[in-house]
Amino acid sequence: MDASEPKVPLVEMRGIRKSFPGVTACDGVDLRLGRGEVLALLGENGAGKSTLMNVLAGLYRPDEGEIRIGGKPVEIRSPRDSAAHGVGMVHQNFMLVDTMTVAENVVLGMAGLPLVPDMAEVKRSVLELAEKYGLRVDPDAYVWQLSVGEQQRVEILKQLYRKAEILVLDEPTAVLTPQESEELNVVVQRMKAEGKSAVFITHKMEEVMTFSDRVMVLRKGKVVVEKVTSETSPRDLAKLMVGREVLFRVEKKSFEPGAVILELKDVRALDDRGLPALRDLSLKVRAGEILGIAGVAGNGQRELSEVITGLRPVSSGGISINCVETTNKTPLEIIRSGVSHIPQDRIAVGAVGDMSVASNLAMKGYRDAPISRGVLLLPRRILDLARRMIESFRIATPSPETRVKFLSGGNIQKTILAREIESCRSLLVAVYPSRGLDIGATEAVRKELVAQRDAGMAVLLVSEDIEELLSVADTVLVLYEGRAMGTFPSAEADPEELGLLMAGVERKETVS
Ligand SMILES: Nc1ncnc2c1ncn2[C@@H]1O[C@H](COP(=O)(O)OP(=O)(O)OP(=O)(O)O)[C@@H](O)[C@H]1O
Ligand SMILES: [Mg+2]
Structure with missing residues (x-):
C-alpha cells in the first residue's frame, strides 16, 4: 500500500466509469477518502471532476464500478441514497430556491420530515449550527436577498443540518472573495476536527496547499497522480495537471495608447437593493489599453460593467463610447457600437x-x-x-x-x-474572465486579452487577482465602495499598496 493512502478509507470508489454521448467523463477512477481527511480534486476543465462527485452524490449512475462507504459496498441510486450514507454535495451551480427563506431551503426535500415541519425548531437548529461553524446567515432572509457567498453558506448549512459526514465542495471558492475563502477554510477545518471528511474541487493551487491533506489529479477521466499535499508544491501540481510547464508571465508589446474609447464622467448608479453602488465614478480607457479594475468583489464592479453595457440605468453622470453618448442606451444599441461583455453571472x-x-x-x-x-x-x-x-x-x-x-x-x-x-470591435468589458478556468486556460485567456489590446481594442478588466492585474493591465484603478481610490500605471503599482487601497485605506499622500 502506498504511503499516501489513508489506512481505513471511509469512502472508496473503485473503477468508476461514466460515459455521455461522445465522451468518457470518468475512465476507471479509483478514489479513497479517509475519516477526518480533506482530499483536493484537481484537473483541467472537462477532466471529469464534477462527474465523479455527481456519481458519489447520486445524480449519475456509473456505467461500471463500485462504491464502498465504511468498508461496505453501497448502492447509490439517488441523492437521497447518497444523503442516507452521509454524503452531502455543494454543487458548482447552486440549487437553492430564490423565493423561499434560508430556513425553508435548509429543510426542502429532506427525507423523514413531518408534513408540516416545525419552522421555529428548524430556525433554532440552523442558528445553532451557524454559530458552531462560524457560518453567518439570517434564517428568515429570502435567498434572492443573499450575496453569492451567503448562498454558499446556506448550501453548506443545508448539508450540515442533514448530518453530512462527507462533504463534497465543487469549486466553492470560484465565486468567493479572498476573505470568504478564508472563512470557508475555517469551516472545513472545524468539520475535520470533528472527524468529518471533505472532497474539495478547485483550480487554485494555493488553496490545495491550505485546505487539503491529500491531492489527486485527474486528466481526461483518469487519475494521473495522488500525493500527500505537504509533499508537493503549486508548481509541481500545475505541471502535473497540464502536462507541461505553465508560464505565469504574459509577454506584452510596449504600451502605446490611442484615442479614448470609453469615458465615464461622475457616474452614479444604484445596486439591486436600491443602495448607491457607483459614486461619482470617472474613468477613461483608450485604444490599445487594458484598464484593470482592482477591488474586493461587491464594491461596484458588477454595477460598473452593467452601466457600461446598458444592463443597469445610470442615475446621474454620463458615459460615452467612441465619443458617442451611450448613457442609458439599450444593450443592443451598445453591442452595435462594438462592445463585448464577459459577464459576472454567466449562467x-x-x-x-x-x-x-x-x-x-x-x-x-x-x-x-x-x-x-x-x-x-x-x-x-x-x-x-x-x-x-x-x-x-x-x-x-x-x-x-x-x-x-x-x-x-x-x-x-x-x-x-x-x-x-x-x-469585439472596440471595447471589451471582461468581468472575472478566468473564474472557473483551469490554469492552462487562464494563461490562454490572459494572452488573448493582451492580443486584443495589441490589436487596438480598449479592454476593461475586472479582477480580484492582483497578480493577474499587474501582469496583464497597463493601468490599474482601485474601486472601493463605488469610488475610485486611485489610478496607477501597473508598472509602478506596488501590490501591498493596492491591497491597502482595496481595503479602503487612503494613500498617505492624499490624506491632508
Ligand atoms: N450531463 C451530461 N451530458 C453530457 N455530457 C456531460 C454531462 N456532464 C458532463 N459531461 C461531459 O463530461 C466531461 C467531464 O465533465 P465534468 O463536468 O465532470 O468536468 P470537470 O472536471 O468538472 O470540469 P470543470 O473544471 O470545467 O468544471 C465533459 O466533457 C462534459 O462535457
Ligand atoms: Mg466541474
Whole structure:
C-alpha cells in the first residue's frame, strides 16, 4: 500500500466509469477518502471532476464500478441514497430556491420530515449550527436577498443540518472573495476536527496547499497522480495537471495608447437593493489599453460593467463610447457600437443552456455576414465558424451541436469568452474572465486579452487577482465602495499598496 493512502478509507470508489454521448467523463477512477481527511480534486476543465462527485452524490449512475462507504459496498441510486450514507454535495451551480427563506431551503426535500415541519425548531437548529461553524446567515432572509457567498453558506448549512459526514465542495471558492475563502477554510477545518471528511474541487493551487491533506489529479477521466499535499508544491501540481510547464508571465508589446474609447464622467448608479453602488465614478480607457479594475468583489464592479453595457440605468453622470453618448442606451444599441461583455453571472446572462454550442457562439454575430444574408441565417457557415472557435479556444465538447448545459463549468465559460472576444470591435468589458478556468486556460485567456489590446481594442478588466492585474493591465484603478481610490500605471503599482487601497485605506499622500 502506498504511503499516501489513508489506512481505513471511509469512502472508496473503485473503477468508476461514466460515459455521455461522445465522451468518457470518468475512465476507471479509483478514489479513497479517509475519516477526518480533506482530499483536493484537481484537473483541467472537462477532466471529469464534477462527474465523479455527481456519481458519489447520486445524480449519475456509473456505467461500471463500485462504491464502498465504511468498508461496505453501497448502492447509490439517488441523492437521497447518497444523503442516507452521509454524503452531502455543494454543487458548482447552486440549487437553492430564490423565493423561499434560508430556513425553508435548509429543510426542502429532506427525507423523514413531518408534513408540516416545525419552522421555529428548524430556525433554532440552523442558528445553532451557524454559530458552531462560524457560518453567518439570517434564517428568515429570502435567498434572492443573499450575496453569492451567503448562498454558499446556506448550501453548506443545508448539508450540515442533514448530518453530512462527507462533504463534497465543487469549486466553492470560484465565486468567493479572498476573505470568504478564508472563512470557508475555517469551516472545513472545524468539520475535520470533528472527524468529518471533505472532497474539495478547485483550480487554485494555493488553496490545495491550505485546505487539503491529500491531492489527486485527474486528466481526461483518469487519475494521473495522488500525493500527500505537504509533499508537493503549486508548481509541481500545475505541471502535473497540464502536462507541461505553465508560464505565469504574459509577454506584452510596449504600451502605446490611442484615442479614448470609453469615458465615464461622475457616474452614479444604484445596486439591486436600491443602495448607491457607483459614486461619482470617472474613468477613461483608450485604444490599445487594458484598464484593470482592482477591488474586493461587491464594491461596484458588477454595477460598473452593467452601466457600461446598458444592463443597469445610470442615475446621474454620463458615459460615452467612441465619443458617442451611450448613457442609458439599450444593450443592443451598445453591442452595435462594438462592445463585448464577459459577464459576472454567466449562467443567467452569458449562455443559453438549452441551445447548442454553435448557436451560443454565433449569438452575437447573427446580424453580420458571413453567417447571415439578409434575414437568412446560414447554418453551414454557423457550424464552420463554431468549429473554428471550438478549436482555437480549446472548448471541450463532443460536437458543435451539443447543448451548452452538457458542457463542464469551465467549458461553458470558454464558450462565452470565445464569442465575446471574437465579436469585439472596440471595447471589451471582461468581468472575472478566468473564474472557473483551469490554469492552462487562464494563461490562454490572459494572452488573448493582451492580443486584443495589441490589436487596438480598449479592454476593461475586472479582477480580484492582483497578480493577474499587474501582469496583464497597463493601468490599474482601485474601486472601493463605488469610488475610485486611485489610478496607477501597473508598472509602478506596488501590490501591498493596492491591497491597502482595496481595503479602503487612503494613500498617505492624499490624506491632508
Ligand atoms: N450531463 C451530461 N451530458 C453530457 N455530457 C456531460 C454531462 N456532464 C458532463 N459531461 C461531459 O463530461 C466531461 C467531464 O465533465 P465534468 O463536468 O465532470 O468536468 P470537470 O472536471 O468538472 O470540469 P470543470 O473544471 O470545467 O468544471 C465533459 O466533457 C462534459 O462535457
Ligand atoms: Mg466541474
